[in-house]
Amino acid sequence: MNMILPTASISATPNGTTRPQVRIVIVGHVDHGKSTLVGRLLHETGSLPDGKLEMLKAVSARRGMPFEWSFLLDALQTERDQGITIDTTQIRFRTRSRDVVLIDAPGHAEFLRNMITGASQADGAVLIIDALEGVRDQTRRHGYLLHLLGVKQVAVVVNKMDRVDFSATRFKEISDEISAHLIGLGVTPSAVVPISARDGDGVAERTPRIGWYTGPTVVDALDALEPARPLASLPLRLPVQAIYKFDDRRIVAGRIESGSLKTGDEIVIMPAGKIARIKTVESWPVTPLGGPQTAGRSVGITLDRELFIERGDVISHVGQSPRDTRRIRARIFWLHDKPLATGEQILVRLGARESRATVVAIEKAIDPGALSNDENKAIARNHVGEIDISLAQPIATDPYTDNPRTGRLVIEVGGRIAGGGLVLSVDAGQRAIPVDIVPVESALRPDERSARYHHNGAVIWLTGLPGSGKSTLARALERRLFGNGGSPILLDGDTLRAGLNGDLGFSPQDRSENIRRLAEVATHLARNGHIAIVAAVSPSAVDRAAARRIADSAFREIYVATPAEVCESRDPKGHYAKARAGALQGFTGIGNDYQPPTASELTIDASTLSVADAADEIERMLARTGILFNEVVDLAANI
Amino acid sequence: MLLLDNQTAETGLRARAHVKAASVPKISAVQTIPSQTIPSMDHLDELEAQSIYILREAFARLKKLALLWSLGKDSNVMIWLARKAFFGRVPFPALHVDTGKKFPEMYAFRDRFGKEWDLDLRVEPCPPIDSVDPTLPPAARSAARKTEGLKLALVKHGFDGLIAGIRRDEEATRAKERVFSPRGLEGEWDVRDQPPEFWDHFNASPPQGAHLRIHPILHWTEADIWAYTKRENIPIIPLYLAKDGKRYRSLGDADITFPVASTASNIDEILTELDRTKVPERAGRALDHETEDAFERLRVAGYL
Numbered sequence: 001m002n003m004i005l006p007t008a009s010i011s012a013t014p015n016g017t018t019r020p021q022v023r024i025v026i027v028g029h030v031d032h033g034k035s036t037l038v039g040r041l042l043h044e045t046g047s048l049p050d051g052k053l054e055m056l057k058a059v060s061a062r063r064g065m066p067f068e069w070s071f072l073l074d075a076l077q078t079e080r081d082q083g084i085t086i087d088t089t090q091i092r093f094r095t096r097s098r099d100v101v102l103i104d105a106p107g108h109a110e111f112l113r114n115m116i117t118g119a120s121q122a123d124g125a126v127l128i129i130d131a132l133e134g135v136r137d138q139t140r141r142h143g144y145l146l147h148l149l150g151v152k153q154v155a156v157v158v159n160k161m162d163r164v165d166f167s168a169t170r171f172k173e174i175s176d177e178i179s180a181h182l183i184g185l186g187v188t189p190s191a192v193v194p195i196s197a198r199d200g201d202g203v204a205e206r207t208p209r210i211g212w213y214t215g216p217t218v219v220d221a222l223d224a225l226e227p228a229r230p231l232a233s234l235p236l237r238l239p240v241q242a243i244y245k246f247d248d249r250r251i252v253a254g255r256i257e258s259g260s261l262k263t264g265d266e267i268v269i270m271p272a273g274k275i276a277r278i279k280t281v282e283s284w285p286v287t288p289l290g291g292p293q294t295a296g297r298s299v300g301i302t303l304d305r306e307l308f309i310e311r312g313d314v315i316s317h318v319g320q321s322p323r324d325t326r327r328i329r330a331r332i333f334w335l336h337d338k339p340l341a342t343g344e345q346i347l348v349r350l351g352a353r354e355s356r357a358t359v360v361a362i363e364k365a366i367d368p369g370a371l372s373n374d375e376n377k378a379i380a381r382n383h384v385g386e387i388d389i390s391l392a393q394p395i396a397t398d399p400y401t402d403n404p405r406t407g408r409l410v411i412e413v414g415g416r417i418a419g420g421g422l423v424l425s426v427d428a429g430q431r432a433i434p435v436d437i438v439p440v441e442s443a444l445r446p447d448e449r450s451a452r453y454h455h456n457g458a459v460i461w462l463t464g465l466p467g468s469g470k471s472t473l474a475r476a477l478e479r480r481l482f483g484n485g486g487s488p489i490l491l492d493g494d495t496l497r498a499g500l501n502g503d504l505g506f507s508p509q510d511r512s513e514n515i516r517r518l519a520e521v522a523t524h525l526a527r528n529g530h531i532a533i534v535a536a537v538s539p540s541a542v543d544r545a546a547a548r549r550i551a552d553s554a555f556r557e558i559y560v561a562t563p564a565e566v567c568e569s570r571d572p573k574g575h576y577a578k579a580r581a582g583a584l585q586g587f588t589g590i591g592n593d594y595q596p597p598t599a600s601e602l603t604i605d606a607s608t609l610s611v612a613d614a615a616d617e618i619e620r621m622l623a624r625t626g627i628l629f630n631e632v633v634d635l636a637a638n639i
Numbered sequence: 640m641l642l643l644d645n646q647t648a649e650t651g652l653r654a655r656a657h658v659k660a661a662s663v664p665k666i667s668a669v670q671t672i673p674s675q676t677i678p679s680m681d682h683l684d685e686l687e688a689q690s691i692y693i694l695r696e697a698f699a700r701l702k703k704l705a706l707l708w709s710l711g712k713d714s715n716v717m718i719w720l721a722r723k724a725f726f727g728r729v730p731f732p733a734l735h736v737d738t739g740k741k742f743p744e745m746y747a748f749r750d751r752f753g754k755e756w757d758l759d760l761r762v763e764p765c766p767p768i769d770s771v772d773p774t775l776p777p778a779a780r781s782a783a784r785k786t787e788g789l790k791l792a793l794v795k796h797g798f799d800g801l802i803a804g805i806r807r808d809e810e811a812t813r814a815k816e817r818v819f820s821p822r823g824l825e826g827e828w829d830v831r832d833q834p835p836e837f838w839d840h841f842n843a844s845p846p847q848g849a850h851l852r853i854h855p856i857l858h859w860t861e862a863d864i865w866a867y868t869k870r871e872n873i874p875i876i877p878l879y880l881a882k883d884g885k886r887y888r889s890l891g892d893a894d895i896t897f898p899v900a901s902t903a904s905n906i907d908e909i910l911t912e913l914d915r916t917k918v919p920e921r922a923g924r925a926l927d928h929e930t931e932d933a934f935e936r937l938r939v940a941g942y943l
Contacts, residue, residue, distance in 0.1 A: 086831060091808075114833065410837070416834050
């Protein structure tokens with residue numbers, strides 16, 4: 001959970017005084033003593049509730065263990081039985097100068113997702129290292145993740161100094177190693193403190209056993225960590241959470257992530273770029289509000305004109321808007337069991353916007369816990385990497401260096417958060433449009449065409465092995481749609497290779513270019529209201545992902561999944577026979593180079609379905625996904 | 640019947656959807672913001688803004704929400720926050736899963752403010768104690784009726800999201816909760832496999848037939864609740880205030896909830912008391928203390 005805003009928190013303490021509140025996460029390798037340190041801190045600051053110490057003694061004794069501070073936080077029975085922290089937790093205490101929310105995070109690699117959940121809420125961090133074991137893989141990994149999570153204040157504690165006889169030499173070794181590692185990540189530790197959490201040395205006091213150490217205690221180091229500041233000085237970013245029409249007001253609701261707004265401001269709604277003025281700032285029980293509203297507030301505004309605006313749009317001031325893009329480069333951490341690979345379909349959440357997306361490229365995939373940084377092609381669980389993402393719809397965002405709140409995203413797989421990261425740049429790898437190319441828009445609006453054809457524009461992409469029945473299906477579908485008054489256009493891969501793509505062969509590069517051209521032509525037709533039916537083997541998942549990106553929401557992929565034996569026995573063009581005879585190089589079908597789709601809109605096995613039934617299925621899918629409709633188009637809805 | 644809602648209830652302010660600023664007498668400094676000065680947010684402002692954000696996310700991403708109204712101080716604050724989030728109107732039902740054993744003052748409060756706050760109130764009963772896991776200790780078993788009542792209400796109404804007013808500082812297993820917390824088909828909480836949750840992005844896709852718990856005030860403390868209740872003039876049940884040297888810090892079933900020693904007769908005195916006490920909030924809730932893991936077992940099975 002990402003609690004409260006990174007704001008200068010002044011907590012209204014019960015006695016009416018105000019004290020800053022700071023959230024601090026304790027991270028580090030498993031068994032290096034995170035939970036013990038938290039228990040000790042609570043004890044030293046007199047923050048334990050009555051009876052808690054006795055309870056801990058009883059719980060420890062029941063398990064035949066010496067007194068365990070960690071039982072204080074390890075609230076789950078399984079955590080206490082196994083002696084490990086599974087999930088993150090929070091507990092509060094006070095120092096002389098402030099209220100501290102301590103976030104305990106698990107150190108076990110298995111529970112990295114829980115460490116991230118905890119650490120993402122922190123203003124600062126304490127990285128704990130076992131003096132005997134030294135820097136371990138989770139120490140490095142946690143250090144790296146703090147940097148990715150935007151936690152810039154880090155204090156290091158070297159724990160279990162009693163196990164190394166309070167050796168100043170050992171302390172310096174570890175201190176030098178971890179400082180170098182963190183500085184390499186762009187984080188300078190605010191302190192490195194030698195402690196024994198179990199006995200209390202260095203926690204609240206510098207005991208004689210660490211007499212050689214002159215720096216701050218842990219409590220001193222915590223007192224030096226500052227609450228994160230609000231982003232009031234950055235340009236306005238108001239991601240739209242919802243539009244409410246509970247009464248005669250049409251209220252645009254959201255939380256101001258940065259900057260401020262007030263009645264009368266001229267704003268621009270991204271990514272569409274529409275302009276409006278703020279008419280009122282609404283609230284309850286008193287409304288409207290005068291004066292500016294600043295970063296961190298959850299607000300509601302009304303606009304001076306009726307615009308189409310939806311959840312996920314971002315409101316900014318004119319001249320200071322975020323970028324709108326379909327292409328993002330991000331540095332991410334990955335938490336899903338299945339590694340993230342090029343060509344993968346994902347769901348990206350950025351602010352309140354969600355968009356389907358494709359991973360176009362992966363670079364610098366490494367294990368941040370490993371000493372040597374071997375680069376991989378895919379990003380494995382608990383690893384990090386840089387990826388290029390192509391989004392199915394335009395999105396408003398900032399590079400995180402410009403705005404840390406609107407420059408970060410999460411990735412969802414199967415409805416569950418699977419990773420997250422920072423937006424490094426937008427429009428990565430996209431060709432710039434030369435200034436002398438001025439696209440001419442059609443004289444007809446899309447809704448005029450769809451009113452006539454009773455369908456929206458679409459790219460129907462039939463993929464499958466040679467001989468699977470793509471062309472037959474495509475022709476049947478074309479006839480069907482035309483018969484219903486529609487405007488289908490067949491783009492057959494082989495036919496286009498005879499002309500438009502006559503310069504291309506069958507190398508991987510040429511195949512990709514072939515697909516790109518097909519997708520571009522088909523998309524142009526779809527944008528003009530036609531249904532482009534593409535029949536092409538298109539064996540490469542990456543190439544098809546590229547086609548989907550080009551056609552965007554108009555793309556409907558149909559996998560013609562006729563079994564390979566059936567395809568070969570049918571062999572309508574005699575290709576299989578030639579390939580078997582060695583006369584056809586690079587033929588898809590005999591080898592294993594066809595990569596079947598995993599998320600096509602429809603799968604059809606032409607060996608078990610009649611052509612008419614298959615066309616029925618396709619029609620139903622098109623109706624279901626908003627391409628075909630029977631009722632008269634509501635023109636007004638599209639304006 | 641004494642119902643504390645401070646001074647302003649008579650003006651009828653809270654009953655109205657919204658009122659124009661000009662027509663409203665000054666309630667407190669925070670509600671009339673002088674123009675041209677940038678108000679800095681204090682701690683309560685931040686808590687409120689975050690809770691409103693969470694409530695709006697829940698409303699945007701789930702199909703059928705209900706807010707669990709236990710009538711206590713926390714869920715009253717939550718209703719207040721929902722009215723702020725949605726400009727005066729709570730756009731989903733307030734569900735009271737009724738054990739039938741609450742204090743009379745609680746029922747009186749429900750009947751009055753259910754109407755005054757214009758809530759879509761749904762009262763659902765709990766099954767008798769025989770239907771509850773007999774291996775639980777007595778008070779926990781009694782409390783577990785609420786879990787069973789909740790399950791029946793879920794089936795009856797088909798809610799996919801339940802907004803609940805639990806807080807991290809109340810109890811150690813609640814401290815491990817997510818803001819959006821998925822529940823299994825039987826309402827159970829898989830504490831060993833909670834999904835990652837960060838940067839205010841929430842997992843909001845419960846599997847078919849399962850539901851999510853949404854915790855908009857997870858990050859508040861007991862003192863925050865009281866300070867906000869005072870600032871916003873939110874009505875409370877008088878049992879929270881000391882009478883004959885005792886008051887209730889937490890309200891539950893009348894037979895398994897006990898008062899603590901206290902002389903705090905108003906919210907300011909409660910806040911002063913909380914600043915000094917080392918007695919945990921739920922000390923008077925018998926179900927928490929019967930065995931080491933009684934409360935965890937309740938929660939894993941779907942208790943709040």
